[in-house]
Every structure is written in structure tokens, then in C-alpha cells.
Amino acid sequence: MPLLEVRNISKSFGGLRAIKDVSFKVEKGELIGIIGPNGAGKSTLFNLISGVYHPDTGSIFFKGEDITKMEPYELVRKGLVRSWQIVRPFRNLTVEENIQVAFYGGGFIEGGSEYKQRLEEILQMTGLLTYRKQLSKNLPQGYLKRLEVARAVATGAELLMLDEPFAGLRADEIKGLMHLIATLHNRGLTLLIIEHVVRSLLELTRRVLVLHEGRLIKEGTPEEVRRDKMVIEAYFGEESEVA
DSSP states (O other): OOSEEEEEEEEEETTEEEEEEEEEEEOTTOEEEEEOOTTSSHHHHHHHHTTSSOOSEEEEEETTEEOTTOOHHHHHHHTEEEOOSSOOOOTTSBHHHHHHHHHHHTTOOSOSHHHHHHHHHHHHHTTOGGGTTSBGGGSOHHHHHHHHHHHHHHTTOSEEEEESTTTTOOHHHHHHHHHHHHHHHHTTOEEEEEOSOHHHHHHHOSEEEEEETTEEEEEEOHHHHHHOHHHHHHHTTTOGGGO
């Protein structure tokens, strides 16, 4: 049984059909990238899976359960968690307090050695240990992205969906975040990532889905995607590095 299964989902906004009959599966432990030109439907797809929108047609299953009509807070409690391209931490809370709020969102209760151990592990793993008492509004962008990941992990995520985690970061910050994502994957977390920094995403992932005009036009390994004529045409003039 796949961890996530998307079956023939479609979504329209007025006269615009943003997602058109998209289907795919995510197995437990996979690290999958989603790419596509601007307007391809990537964010809409994430919003449908995470419960922000509900599809007009089709179904979505998580761990074998139909979650098509569930709300985001319900999905978080089930282990399906997403980040946002524009990070929105609680600006006047410390890094540590932001992570504690995420614990509550995932249903964890404060107190006890297990809770404290998990907090320390997340701070250490995400490179935020030395920043734990800083207000999040004072963090540089690279560490705000790390905090976004830390908060998602703190909910107890089984499937973590990252929306353009590399956006706005320097090359060295991207490398650091790639290392963090690889570490999470090696620890057994399943990840689904939207990204426009295609070269880095193809280096990181094992399987790639390509969206174009709301349709899934290619699914395969990074090397298969790089050589696909339809993918090259979809990215022509926008992400020539794909080829």
C-alpha cells in the first residue's frame, strides 16, 4: 500500500482548469521532486493534497484512508504536513517556542523526558541549537527555512511536503538545506518537494514528477527527466539547465 495515492484529481477556478486528471503514488521512504514552469499547477497540487483546496473530481488517499475532503489540521494529526514557500513563523516567539507550538499542533503534550529529548534532537538536527533563544524575526532567511522544516518535523510528520525550500537562498544556504533534507530522508521521512532550483532538486531526489499546464507529462528518474523532449520544451527559455 502506498503512503500517498493521488487518483485522477482535477481542480478548476472559474474557467481555468489548474489541475487536469493527475494521478501518482508515493511509497513510504521516497524522496520525490515536483517541477514545472510557472503556472504549471504545482502549488495547486500541493494545496489539494494538504487540504487547503478540495478537488472537483478524483480522490486522495493517505495510508489507505480517503482524505479527499479533510481539512489541513486533520491531516497534520495524521502525519501529512506541508511547508510554505513564504515562511510565516511566530515572529515574536523564540526558535524554541515556535517548535513547541508545532508540538502542540501535532498532538504532543509538553513535559517529560521524551518531549525534552525530541526538542533537543530537532534543534540539533536542523542546526538551530545555538539560535534556540533568538526571536524568529531576527533570523536570517536561511535559518528561517530551517525553522520551517523544524516545525514540520515537530508535528510528527510521516510525509513532509516542502514548497520551494530553496527560494531566496544563497548557494551555500541551499547546500546546507539539501544536507538537512537528505538527513531527514535517511532517517526514514518521506518527502515530496516542489522546487524551481531544478539542478539542486535533481541532484537531491530519486524520482521526479513534471507538471505542465496542469497535467503530469513525465514521471521518472532525474536522468530520464533531463533527456525527455517534452520536459525540455516545457522549460524552453525558463529553465534550460534541465536539459
